[in-house]
Amino acid sequence: MNKNMGFWIMVLFCGIYIITSTAVAEPLKIAMVTDVCGVNDQSFNQSAWEGLLRAQKELGVKIAYKESRQDEDYGLNIATLTDAGYDLIWGLGFSMRDAILSTAQVNPDQKYGIIDFSYGPDTPLNVGCVVFQEEQPSFLVGYIAGKMTRTNKVGFVGGIKFPLIEKFEYGYMAGVKLANPACDIMSEYAKSFTDAAKGKIIASRMYQEGADIVFHASGSVGDGVIEAAREKNRWVIGVDKDQNFLAPDHVLTSAMKRVDHALIDMVKKLAAGEFQGGQTVVYNFSNDGVGIAPTSDRHVPRTVLDETDDLIRKIKSGALVVPSTRETYEAFIK
Incomplete structure (x- = not known):
């Protein structure tokens, strides 16, 4: 075997080895x-x-x-x-x-x-x-609720009370107050993320007491909140993903956590x-880790959505810092 032939055999062997190695690579x-x-x-x-x-x-x-x-x-x-x-x-x-x-x-x-x-x-x-930063989309849906309430009463239903869920609560409340300082906000925790019946009871009570929009951050408890909105013919705001598909005529918007x-x-x-x-x-x-539901334009006026777009720009620039705790919320509304 001459040197040239040996060289090309080696090249061919390496090529086959590379192809074979690539072919058998396991996916993640x-x-x-x-x-x-x-x-x-x-x-x-x-x-x-x-x-x-x-x-x-x-x-x-x-x-x-x-x-x-x-x-x-x-x-x-x-x-x-x-x-x-x-x-x-x-x-x-x-x-x-x-x-x-x-x-x-x-x-x-x-x-x-x-x-x-x-x-x-x-x-x-x-x-x-x-x-x-769950408080950011919660702030926007709160702003929408403050602009769209007709009774000047809105509600929040949380799952279990701890700092993460409080970010949803205080962000939402701050948005409501920015849009409508005179609006009353009812807030209650279900002490569960799975008890849909408890969510329905809490939301039904809020609607009975005059709230026309309720935002939930409560996992499967929210199924009951959405059911109460459907039965009472009121608005509900979903969480984590676009929940409009669960009640297209009653889910006003959703605070999306991507x-x-x-x-x-x-x-x-x-x-x-x-x-x-x-x-x-x-x-x-x-x-793009948070946002509001793409279906928001089904029920929220374009003028209000334009205002939320402006709020997003201010949040991104740092001109507006959304509160996430009781202390920062109280400082914000002052």
Whole structure:
């Protein structure tokens, strides 16, 4: 065999090796663990799953989920997916903070993500945290409610009272007061994210007491709030995703928390080798992580939507800082 022939055989062999290696490359495997509301909650969890479905379609990743029926399921579900060899495992919701942390600490080579919680400077290098500025879209739907109420009374129904849900509450209240300082705001928590019957009772009472618009940030409790709006022929404002499809004639708008956008964005980063472990990514108006429902123009006048567009510009520029706590809300309305 002469030297030239040997050279070309080597080139051919390398080419076959490269082609074969490319062909057998495994797609990324991404999984998520839902909270107790389940994957078809028509809100938070469903939005996350829709994000992974987009990642499957656009990026060719393999996806899966495990549903949690109770808080005790979180650790088991995360461990099961860890054993199954997924490249990235998401825990949906702050309630999984302990389960994600403990599992990540004993599996340092496994990548995890958590939605709605940050470990701050103590975040493990194999964990990526995602949080949202929920007060921003809540402020806009509050502004819409303040402009559109005919009774000068509106309501807010929360799930369980803790700082994350309070961001929805105080952002909404600030928006209402900016649009209509004379408007009264009723607020009540269901102490649950799953009790739809409780949501219906609370919202029905608010409507009975004169509220004509109620905003909920309450998971599946909101199903009952929406049902009350339908029965009482009043307006309701949805949350997390565009919920107009649940009651097209009664869902005025929705405060969208783009969990779907965040998940596909983070999967793209993983595919590019840019997974942000040990860090927290914040989603807001500036990176399309929050917004109001695209169906808002079905019921909200164009003039009001133009005003909300102006508010978005002010928020993005920093000229307007939306309150997210009682203290910042009280300072805002003064």
